[in-house]
Amino acid sequence: MTPYGEYEPDLAATVSPSQLEKACPFLAPELDEDRLAETFLDGREQSSRELGYYNSISAAHVEEAEWRANGSSGGMVSWLAAELLRTGQIDGVIHARPVSPAPPGGPFYTYGISRTVDDVAAAAHSHYHVVEMSGVLEEVLETPGRYLFIGVPCFVKAIRRLQTLDPRLNERIAFTIGLVCGHLKSVNWSLSLGWGAGVPPEELAAIRFREKGEDIPAKSYHFAVRARGSDDFLVHDAASIAGGRFNTGAMMLRACDFCDDVVGETADLTVGDAWLPEYQFDWRGKNMIVIRSAHLEALIQAAFNAGRLSLTPLSARQAADAQSGGFRHRREGLAYRLEGKKARGEWHPVKRPFKVRPPSPLRRLIYTLRQEVSLISREAFVRARSAGNFEVYAGSVRRAMQRLRFAELVSAAPRILSVRIRHVLSKDRRS
Incomplete structure (x- = not known):
């Protein structure tokens, strides 16, 4: 972790340059999103220049339990992860989780493995926070099983590349979910939000992004911070904090300016916000899902037929419009x-x-x-x-x-x- 709140790689001398190039999502252009999608995806019935390959696209939210209420949008990511765990199709979920207690100055989130539905629920919400996955992948290599990997597009692309390099990862990572991404933020962005809300960096104990409420429109980014020694979270509008408007790019990682994958084109399924006029003012949240896996499509359709999910078909044009800024x-x-x-x-x-x-x-x-x-x-x-x-x-x-x-x-x-x-x-x- 650098003073800028960004991770930089520790390049071990035992790793060859060719391996590094094949693993890094910004190098080895022959392993681009199109090539990896053709290698790994079975859901390639249709394609568009914005979304890549797909079988189906829907606006969706979870009807059962508290998944939608406790998520930053429609609750689909956490619900699907829990469903795969509950039905025994995976042994763990590799995803970003809160660090508790967070060290002074962060980081506040890190990659970990959830092995119970309760653990998945505890990590719900969006996490606009830089993470790295070297440690969690070591755990996967040491612990046989079937895993779901959840990450932003460049992380899923890196996983796909690693699956071509290591047969153990290819066997053990059974499913991938991509998160629609504008860009990644450094740890310092989290610290700046807390500081602007009155909590200095060394006193910030926890931060949550995308708070919900009937008086908070879906597109309005409110965050919550907790100071050390306090049990209470303070909610603030990010737009009121200097550099808090997400899309202005404050403390964006520099690599993000050279990424062309908005929707995780190499993932079995992508989830984002349905920023469409009919949904973007609904404070409860609505997801857009792009399905590229026949197996996950059947699972989701069965849940919809049982009344557990709400699904409304979307066209590729609507899906692109929902993330037009990106x-x-x-x-x-x-x-x-x-x-x-x-x-x-x-x-x-x-x-x-x-x-x-x-x-x-x-x-x-x-x-x-x-x-x-x-x-x-x-x-x-x-x-x-x-x-x-x-x-x-x-x-x-x-x-x-x-x-x-x-x-x-x-x-x-x-x-x-x-x-x-x-x-x-x-x-x-x-x-």
Whole structure:
């Protein structure tokens, strides 16, 4: 863990460069998402340029028990993990879990293995927090069994690559669930939220993301923090904290600017938020699921037929629209960032070719300003911790974000108006 709240690899001398390249999701371009999907997925009935291969797509939420209420959205990830455990199809779930007690300064989440339904439930919610999986994979190698792996797209892609390198992992990781991802945040982002809410970094004991409530719209990101020595969580709107708006890119990992997989194209099943007009104002949450496994599709369909799940079919176009911001940043924005790297003669990963229209001058400005916010926030927080003064960070970030917010509002105004009109019309139709 670096002072920036990011993990960097400890490259053992016993690991060959060729193995490193094949394992790293940003290197060895011949092992891209398309190739890995063709190798591992049996659900390839259809495909789209945004989603990759898929069998079916749905808007979904869990009807039974408290899975939906206790999840950050529709509860589908935790429910499916628990269902596979309950029915004996797996022996453990490899996923991010809260660290308790967290050491001063974090990390607050780490990869671990849940072997009971209660353990799965305890790790519910979204975790916008950097993690690494070397330790948990050592445990998998030492402990035979069948496992479900849950992670963001680049982690699932890394797992797929490792499965091609190690037959034990190929045999033991029976299922994978991908999480729709905007980008990963450093530990320092969690610390900044806590500090902005009045809990200094060394006093922050725990943080939860995506709190729910009837007065909190689904798209409004509220978080909760707990100070050391207290049993109470304090809930705050992330938008009220400097750098707290997720999509502005504060303390984003730099690799995330060179990823093109929004929806975990190599995973057996992907789960994200159904950010569509008819769902995005429902505080209870609604998932979008993209199924690429015949086995998981049959399991989910049986649960739907039994009244345990709610499923509404979606088209590939609707699914792409539900994560349109992510696709703009990872396709149009990626092409612009790669173009800049090439023009400056700088190294960059080799990515899949996508046909995208050149971004407008306004969109180019937005992508440039997001990179500035990411870099400025990263450095400013380290200075703020050294000075013991949150305003060193907050002032720098606010100045960096002013131009970005203005450019984003100008760009998004027509889209926001359209979404609100469609939401009102959908409410009228339902009534």
